[in-house]
Each structure stands twice: as structure tokens, then as C-alpha cells.
Amino acid sequence: MATKTTKRSTRDGRGTRISAPLTIVMWVVVLIYALPLIWFLLSSFKPGSELFSYPLSILPREWTFQAFIDAWDRVDFARYFLNTAIVAISTTVLTVFFSACTGYALAKYDNRGTRIFFVCILATTMLPTEVILNPTFSVIRDLGLYNSLAGIIVPSVLTATGVFMFRQFFLTVPDDLLHSARIDGASELAIFFRIMLPLAKPILFTLAIFSFQWRWNDYIWPLIVLNDPKWYTLQVALRSIVGAENIDWPILLGASVISILPLVLVFAIFQKYVLNADVSAGLKD
Incomplete structure (x- = not known):
């Protein structure tokens, strides 16, 4: 001993x-x-x-x-905050929902067609964003969504990252759980909304945080799509503070700090669900 x-x-x-x-x-x-x-x-x-x-x-x-006061008064933060919040929240909700639906279909309805579709979705991750900017802009312009918040939201609804995250998680859920629910008379929609989504809560909140952060910090695409200053998002508006020769650094710093506060708040609220959630809930040992 x-x-x-x-x-x-x-x-x-x-x-x-x-x-x-x-x-x-x-x-x-x-x-x-x-x-x-x-x-x-x-x-x-x-x-x-x-x-x-x-x-x-x-x-x-x-x-x-004083920098925060001047930034709020001179940059019209109320309007830009509202525009950015509409884009970020709408895109996040749609991204999480459609990614979950697509990931569930690819994981639990396995056939040759779904596998080919999944490969096509993953192939988009190998294309740099700059490569698809031109065709995406052409589609948005032809749809009449140029210079509107919808033109920012629509192309960002479905992401390969979100689909991959949900598909890999749903693959770990035993098929016996779904078979038991079908035997009990549950419909496919009931299985998805009452069983699969609650189990995927950690993935849901993780993707929500990432999606909100991506859309809140997005700069290139809003800069291309938006032409009217009344539709500017925060990142495009912050760029307007930077002059051709002179930069008002106190206002720029104050505005930048204000712009990141929602990101900190969102993470502070939802990080406990991501860090403390039981990812293996409902799964076999």
C-alpha cells in the first residue's frame, strides 16, 4: 500500500x-x-x-x-443599430432553422441524392467569398433586392458550416429513437420539433452565436449591396467616420466600442447554454 x-x-x-x-x-x-x-x-x-x-x-x-457621447450624436447610432439588429437577428433565426432542417434531412434520410447534395454544400466551403460575390450580386440585383436589407439577409440564410454542424450531431442520435416515436404515432414534424431540436440545443445556440457575430461584423457584402445611407449597417457606417485625410480617433474608438457591446451581451447570455448543456442527452452510451 x-x-x-x-x-x-x-x-x-x-x-x-x-x-x-x-x-x-x-x-x-x-x-x-x-x-x-x-x-x-x-x-x-x-x-x-x-x-x-x-x-x-x-x-x-x-x-x-465624451467620445461615446460624440459618437452616438454624430453617427446616428439609433438608425444603424436598428438596421444591423434587423439583419443580424433575422439572418440568425433563418440560418439556425434552415440549417437544422437541412442537417436533419441529410442525416436521417440517407440516399444517394442527399449524399450528393451534401457534397455540393461542402464544396462551397472551398470557394473564397470573393469568388462568389459577383454572381451573388447579379442574382440579388435581378431579384430587385439591391439597396435593401433583404439583399443582405437572403444570401446568408443557409451556411455550409451550420448544415455540417447539425448533420454531424443528428448522425449521433440513434435511429431507434425516431422509430419509437413513429410507432407512437408522432408525425415527422413532431419528431423534428419535439425531439430532434431539443436534443440539438447546444448546436443551436452555438450556431446562433456564430451567425449573429458573422452578420453583425459583416462589412464587404453590405458595402456592395447598400447604396442609400439610411440602410447602412454599423460596420459600413463606421467606415464613413474615416476621412480621406483626417481620422477623428476618439469618435472612431468610441463608436467601435459601442458597436461590439451587443456581441458581448449575446455571448454573455447564451454561452451558459453552450458550455453547460448536456450534448449527449438522449443518446446511447
Whole structure:
């Protein structure tokens, strides 16, 4: 017994000696990545005269909220927030729903046609976004969706990433669960909405966070589709702050910080569902 205890203590000691340096290295990496973000956030509380004063300092010498006030008044954030929220929320809801439907069909209705369709969907991930901008714009223009929020929403409804995530998850759900539900008289829609979607809740919330982030930060496509400033999203509006020669850095920093607050809020609300959800609920051991 004493020998086993000694061996266990030796292994614990070795594990501690190995994990301690790795932990230090990881904290150093975290600080390296966090430093620009911390500098960006703290700089938004500095007056313009302090941003480029020498020597540079991370903490503001004089704390001020004037940059946020000026940004809100001059950039018309209420309108741009509403436009961006409509695009992000609508696209997220549609993306999650249609990705779940497509992933379920590809996972549980297995035949040659669905397999070919799945390969075609995955093939789109090998195409850079820039390659499909021109044909996508042509389709949106011909549909009469140019210079409208619908022109931003429609092309982003279905993503290969979302379909792949749901398909791989639904493949792990035993077919016996579906057969039992059919024997009990459940319809296909009831099986999908009352059994499959609740089981896929972790995937649902994860894709929702990603989709909301993608659409909220999208810049290239809204810049191409939107021509009227009243339909601008936040990222396009922020670009208008940057002049040809002069940049109002305090306003740009304040507006940028305001624009990321919804992303932080969404993640803070939904991350507990992603991190704490039981992914294997309802599955066989």
C-alpha cells in the first residue's frame, strides 16, 4: 500500500512540475492576445490629446466619456443599430432553422441524392467569398433586392458550416429513437420539433452565436449591396467616420466600442447554454 501511495505521489509531483510551466506559457499567450484589446478599450476613455501623447500609457490620465457621447450624436447610432439588429437577428433565426432542417434531412434520410447534395454544400466551403460575390450580386440585383436589407439577409440564410454542424450531431442520435416515436404515432414534424431540436440545443445556440457575430461584423457584402445611407449597417457606417485625410480617433474608438457591446451581451447570455448543456442527452452510451 505504501508503495502505491509513493508512486501516486511521484506521478502527482511530475504532473505538477510539467503543468506549471505550461500554465505560465498559456497565461503569457493570453496576455499577448489581450493586450491590444485592453489598449483599444482603455483608449476609448482617453481625450483626443492623450491618444498620441508621449510617453504612451495604457491607463487614461484623464477619464472621459465624451467620445461615446460624440459618437452616438454624430453617427446616428439609433438608425444603424436598428438596421444591423434587423439583419443580424433575422439572418440568425433563418440560418439556425434552415440549417437544422437541412442537417436533419441529410442525416436521417440517407440516399444517394442527399449524399450528393451534401457534397455540393461542402464544396462551397472551398470557394473564397470573393469568388462568389459577383454572381451573388447579379442574382440579388435581378431579384430587385439591391439597396435593401433583404439583399443582405437572403444570401446568408443557409451556411455550409451550420448544415455540417447539425448533420454531424443528428448522425449521433440513434435511429431507434425516431422509430419509437413513429410507432407512437408522432408525425415527422413532431419528431423534428419535439425531439430532434431539443436534443440539438447546444448546436443551436452555438450556431446562433456564430451567425449573429458573422452578420453583425459583416462589412464587404453590405458595402456592395447598400447604396442609400439610411440602410447602412454599423460596420459600413463606421467606415464613413474615416476621412480621406483626417481620422477623428476618439469618435472612431468610441463608436467601435459601442458597436461590439451587443456581441458581448449575446455571448454573455447564451454561452451558459453552450458550455453547460448536456450534448449527449438522449443518446446511447
